[in-house]
Amino acid sequence: MKIDSNSLIGIVGAGIMGRGIAQVIARSGQKVILYDNFDGAIQNAMNSNEEDLNTLVSKGKISKEQKDTTLLNIIPSINIKDLSSCDLIIEAIIENKDIKQKIFKELEEICEDVIIASNTSSISISALANGLKKPQNIIGIHFFNPAPIMKLVEVISGLQSDKNIIKNIYDLVSLWGKKPVYVKSSPGFIVNRIARPFYAEALRVYEEGLASFATIDESIRSSGAFKMGPFELMDLIGNDTNYAVTLSTFNSYYQDPRFKPSLIQEEFVQAGLLGKKTNKGFYTYLNNKQIGRNDITKVEASKQNISEIYVYGSLGLANCLIPLFKQAGIKVHEKKANAYNYTYIEFNKIKLFLANGKMASQISKELKEKNIAQFDINIDYTSSNTITIATSLLAQKHIASHIAQLFLQINKQTIIIKDSPALIMLRTICMLVNEASCAVTNNVCDEISVDIAMQNAVNYPIGPFKWANKLGLDFILQTLNNLEDFYKDGRYRIDRGIIEKSMTQGLYYE
Ligand SMILES: NC(=O)c1ccc[n+]([C@@H]2O[C@H](COP(=O)([O-])OP(=O)(O)OC[C@H]3O[C@@H](n4cnc5c(N)ncnc54)[C@H](O)[C@@H]3O)[C@@H](O)[C@H]2O)c1
Incomplete structure (x- = not known):
């Protein structure tokens, strides 16, 4: 029939x-x-x-x-x-x-x-x-x-x-x-499974006291072009529903740490702070207004013009910043990566690294230098108007305002969070890619279906595998390895599909 x-x-x-x-x-x-x-x-x-x-x-x-x-x-x-x-x-x-x-x-x-x-x-x-x-x-x-x-x-x-x-x-x-x-x-099918890290990593960043809800949401919205940040989305879905889906996924996968629910979210559920439907969740809702949305930790620029910078090695995804600096009249000296193969931007005795899953403080310790900072990945550095940074715990206070000045000269505001491995976007995207890869490895679906699903069910601007192609698999592998080393937590273990792909064609479905 x-x-x-x-x-x-x-x-x-x-x-x-x-x-x-x-x-x-x-x-x-x-x-x-x-x-x-x-x-x-x-x-x-x-x-x-x-x-x-x-x-x-x-x-x-x-x-x-x-x-x-x-x-x-x-x-x-x-x-x-x-x-x-x-x-x-x-x-x-x-x-x-x-x-x-x-x-x-x-x-x-x-x-x-x-x-x-x-x-x-x-x-x-x-x-x-x-x-x-x-x-x-x-x-x-x-x-x-x-x-x-x-x-x-x-x-x-x-x-x-x-x-x-x-x-x-x-x-x-x-x-x-x-x-x-x-x-x-299979539990969670595609969307409810692969979307888990979008909430989980944000909740973890918050739980560790690294940034406020509003800062995390703004960072995800502006650096990732997501329509909504994870906290406002959890408020919209309802903390009770979102928590229940996470808990059911966690139990269905025999308590795999990849899906571990968040204690803070459970606390919100128990308090009846369910989100929009109760007018109070991570934010407060009054006459259809989301109160608390502007509680973002932005950095004031130093107002001391930066006229030249040095770029050591390739900044990968962030290489597109170089023409922006040049257009803004900043002299850019492009150099080979140094002896330790570190790649970074240097100015005013500050070394600014693209996040890679280590804390800036870890890099400080390795280099025996104080003024180290890192910045987060961005879906499109040319169009986005913010960049998220963190500075080493050893860094002098003023360096954030110099970094904010550098970015302001290319018309970008700087958001700062406490030093953390893989900041906000990088850890979120790497974990989305990891979960997507795992679903493919488990034969739940193919790569292209993952991206179609995430774009059409939860409005992601691009799917996890498109992101992976942008970032490069070696960079994702390095970041996940660093996260696993840092947290000593099976949650960040790398799916074999990413390793296999990095050893073969290196790109997903294109
Ligand atoms: N709400 C969502 O966001 C959503 C999204 C995707 C899938 N789902 C799934 O869709 C299903 C329905 O969810 P919903 O949100 O529409 O629920 P709902 O509570 O809005 O509607 C369920 C309807 O089923 C009727 N019903 C219950 N038992 C019945 C029976 N034995 N015979 C005939 N009618 C019966 C009820 O009268 C009610 O009208 C569930 O399996 C849910 O998991 C829900």
């Missing part, structure tokens, strides 16, 4: 996800039966879809006719037997394995031959198929919230899912205007 745009689709559960998925399918021109057996649930869903569509009409995004046809394509139902002639049924009820399986068994009785796709966020598809008459017909189809807006859909195969069905549903999801990716059933 082939499912196409003429097939009849059913949805069980008309909550936030079920109603959104119904809207997606109906807008593509396909008929869908939306079933829910709770009092008033169906009416609520139909009203909410109508409101959504009215908004789209008022914004000129769809015509009134498109709205009317979309609504006519959604057939409401409070009787499960109405689903008997469906070819594909998408389940979007409560996140509970036993309750989902009970419905699956009922559907197997009612329908002659049906494909059942669960929208579960965390339950194994292989487990859901266990004990059913046709386990080969059970798959996962994971939409993101809000379903009408978020492009990504993870098409998930369990151990017994039929490969042809998976391919068929992948094609169907594309017809609905979504971006599908193939995923093997």
